[in-house]
Amino acid sequence: MFADTLSKVLPCRSTYLIFSRLKHVQAARYKRSIKGNKPLTYEMAGPPHTIAHIKGWNSWNTCNMLDGLRPAETAIDDEFIRRFIIGTWHDLIASEIIIKRQHNIIRIAAITVQKISVTKMYFLIGYTEELLSYWLQCPIKLELQTVEDRSAVVFKYI
């Protein structure tokens, strides 16, 4: 609408108008629910342009720096780790999975819900570390924090 009106008002030679502000306005934004009871974590509440301003990255590594090595492989590995953990810790992960790489160590941090017994949790930690370190051929450390309920990580409802 606005673009149509503007092209009539402005005596521009080209009919193409590029609005950078209209680009990607929907990406990674959550739709408001009718009742306004959709829970969002702090990470979900901030749109992408707030990264490094009010929220941090979910993957920490040096691959995307200038002259960094293996950027594509690292991205694929990260996605694989995320999917594996979400599947293995089914219905237990309450936050985003944070993957931090230090030299050859991969530290995986997440917030889980205290829904299963402690024994099972220890088993899952060992299982995840063992399998991932076998696949990725490097030491993996799972550093978890538990919360009693999912509502503990909710930042706001929309």
Added chain:
Amino acid sequence: MSVMQKCVMIRRTANAIPINYYQRTWCSTKAAAPTDEFRVLNLKKKFVPPQSKKKYTKTLLLPPRETAMPVDQDWTNVWPGPKTFHPASVPLALRQGYDQKRAPPGKYGNAELMKIPNFLHLTPPAVKKHCSAIKKFCTEWPKGLETDEDFDKHFPMTIITTDYCHSSPTIKDPKARIVTIKVKLSAFDLDKHARDKMIRLVGERYDEETDILTIVTDRCPTRKQNYDYGIYVLTALYHESNTFEEWEKEKQEADMEHYIWDNNVSKKAYVALVEWPKKVSDDDVKSFSIENDLVGQKYKDAVTELLNNGEDTYTLNKYKEAVVGMLLPQNAQA
């Protein structure tokens, strides 16, 4: 109902096995397989009581560790190494995040605090402890290497290589092969000709201000090869500079790297002026010495500086003074 009873019931009825029940297998050699009964096809499907949902008993959790921590505890034992932030282990009232209307979110259940790298394992006492632990591996500082001048004297050559640490499984970086060799030209045993030839050969690699020659080698695939190549280049340069080729005798006045007063017409003119009215030959000019001639030395310095450093107020003034002192000595003294 015990497990045995369940199994028996299932075997006898031989109907569909409910979820989470496992059929017992008869694999013992001693006990004969039950052959006395045929399996019965249950067409009517008798009612199997639905499995009651397992009740989850919540595990009793201890209160967070931070609440029971003594004030004078040794923090290096609580947080010995790098680790993701854990709110129950850190007795600090931390908050992280941005909220327009409320206070920033607290530390429990806060993923933002887990994202950022922390230095809780690098507190000053921890660093001190670490240093004192590795102190036994330190050796004494070698004697005679107290100042930078000593270093330049004993170790005139500097070799610079870089190791790269990436947060990835590979330890190889193509940039690690580059070797930079820095050496002061004064450290070489070079005469005037060799020094000039060396500077001409290396071109841009020589820095006149610091007298440092820099050779960067990156053409070979490994660091060792690049280092060897750099040393080879340096050796070749040194020996090449020290050789005097036949064609080097053809060096003209225009090829000189800088102005030398003794070879130029300026000296001839000066000698002619001093020896006036005697006619001077080239041999006279060559043998003429200005060692005890202050005016001549001043004139030589002024001309050399003017032609080597370029014309500016200072050199022009100096030249003027020298010329006046030479041509009109009575004016210069007055």
